Amino acid sequence: MAATLGDSSSWSTALVKISPYTFSAVGIAIAIGVSVLGAAWGIYITGSSLIGAAIKAPRITSKNLISVIFCEAVAIYGVIVAIILQTKLESVPSSQIYEPESLRAGYAIFASGIIVGFANLVCGLCVGIIGSSCALSDAQNSSLFVKILVIEIFGSALGLFGLKQHGLQNRSNFMILVDNSYWVKNANLFVSCAVCII
């Protein structure tokens, strides 16, 4: 194994020698931690505008809680994924820790965690910013609420994309799906940033 992986003092050896447990654990942590970060970010963005706008237009409060709920859903995706990933963690005997299969499992969980975590981060941000605009517009003109809500629904779909990719990744053993999911993760990030700016 050492021969196929290069010199014992190279970077590739160093990376490969990191236990797959580490990768999995970090992946799970990122899944839930960064998702909740995104959700919280979104909630405060929406909430501060909502509170201010509701001073002059109290009627908007109950309708605009939907924006907050969309952000909350993002946190829940993160929690669900973390729980699912955690159930996939199994003990392997020490002789098999560095087998390719174990390494792959470790990397897969790590990748899932990152995908879901960051997709939910940008989703939460996106929904939060749109929610804040929604609250402000609703305070001025109630007919705008539903129209902006549609944009918000598209934004919250970003979180679902991340969730779906996580599901796909962990179902199959083919390496090609791992590459696919990295690409989708990056696409998610770009799409979310674009929607944010809008």
Added chain:
Amino acid sequence: MYGFEAMTFNIHGGYLEAIVRGHRAGLLTAADYNNLCQCETLDDIKMHLSATEYGPYLQNEPSPLHTTTIVEKCTLKLVDEYKHMLCQATEPLSTFLEYITLRWNMAAQMVGLLQYVSWDVSRTLFRCCGDAVLLTGLFGSDSQRKTNILTASFRYGHMIDNVVLIVTGTLHERDVQELLEKCHPLGMFDSIATLAVAQNMRELYRLVLVDTPLAPYFSECITSEDLDDMNIEIMRNTLYKAYLEDFYKFCQKLGGATAEIMSDLLAFEADRRAVNITINSIGTELTRDDRRKLYSNFGLLYPYGHEELAVCEDIDQVRGAMEKYPPYQSIFSKLSYGESQMLDKAFYEEEVKRLCLAFEQQVCTGYRGHPFFS
């Protein structure tokens, strides 16, 4: 990064921004103005205003209303909302607010320092600075917050208004108590009554103004010369120039959308003042160099337009100089030759248009300048 401000703006500004927008919805509309125009008596006005946001402030007034009462109560609405926002503000919003009200007060200040203007006129003008803004319904009285550094008594604007009011009043031998009652509530501070003692500009500065935020602006204009009309006007304009440049630098430092919007507004303001200075100084003793010194160092007209304006001797030459700049050409084209009274109104309309545009941006500090900037 421009475009990603939305991610962190709401930490400090989300609540205030929402309040500002709410206040904007409370502005008087064209329909309200139509109703007001059709009123026959002051009681009718009170009745019409009771349906608007100004209602609660007027409803407890007894029946024989005076115009001044209406104006005072409406200004009180502004003051209340200003204070509310002032309490919520953090840097740099607070500094921004201060700059805005500073302008407002400068106008009143200079009016007050015109010792040769009669008391009633100066007081009316002072009131008008506040009232004009109010009565045009241009702003829903939003203020920004700021109490981080300065205590409640240290607010640029209204403090100066009151300083001026008292100084002018003392010069015209009015009773100090009566003057204190007429002071704007936002500008009260502890040693205000001692202003009545100051005999000339230098003493005034030494006693009072050196502690206020206007002190750096004053340091350029303090002279021992007698305060006649000319010198007061020059002082007013020098002060104003210093203020505008300071505000401009501040906005540039804030960066992002704020810098973009405020630069535009301030540049327009600087150019407008340059034109006004030129027109007002045609035919007076003001030399070309003096006139040149009063123009600000930024804006569309800087520096070539200023060169041309400095040598203008009548309105048509001013028009010729300004028509080289497309935004101002459209303003001047509305006026026929030889007519200068409409110029003020045309500039005012243009300013209002720009302020409304500033309001369209959601997450910057600039739009909050809009209500106060008129």
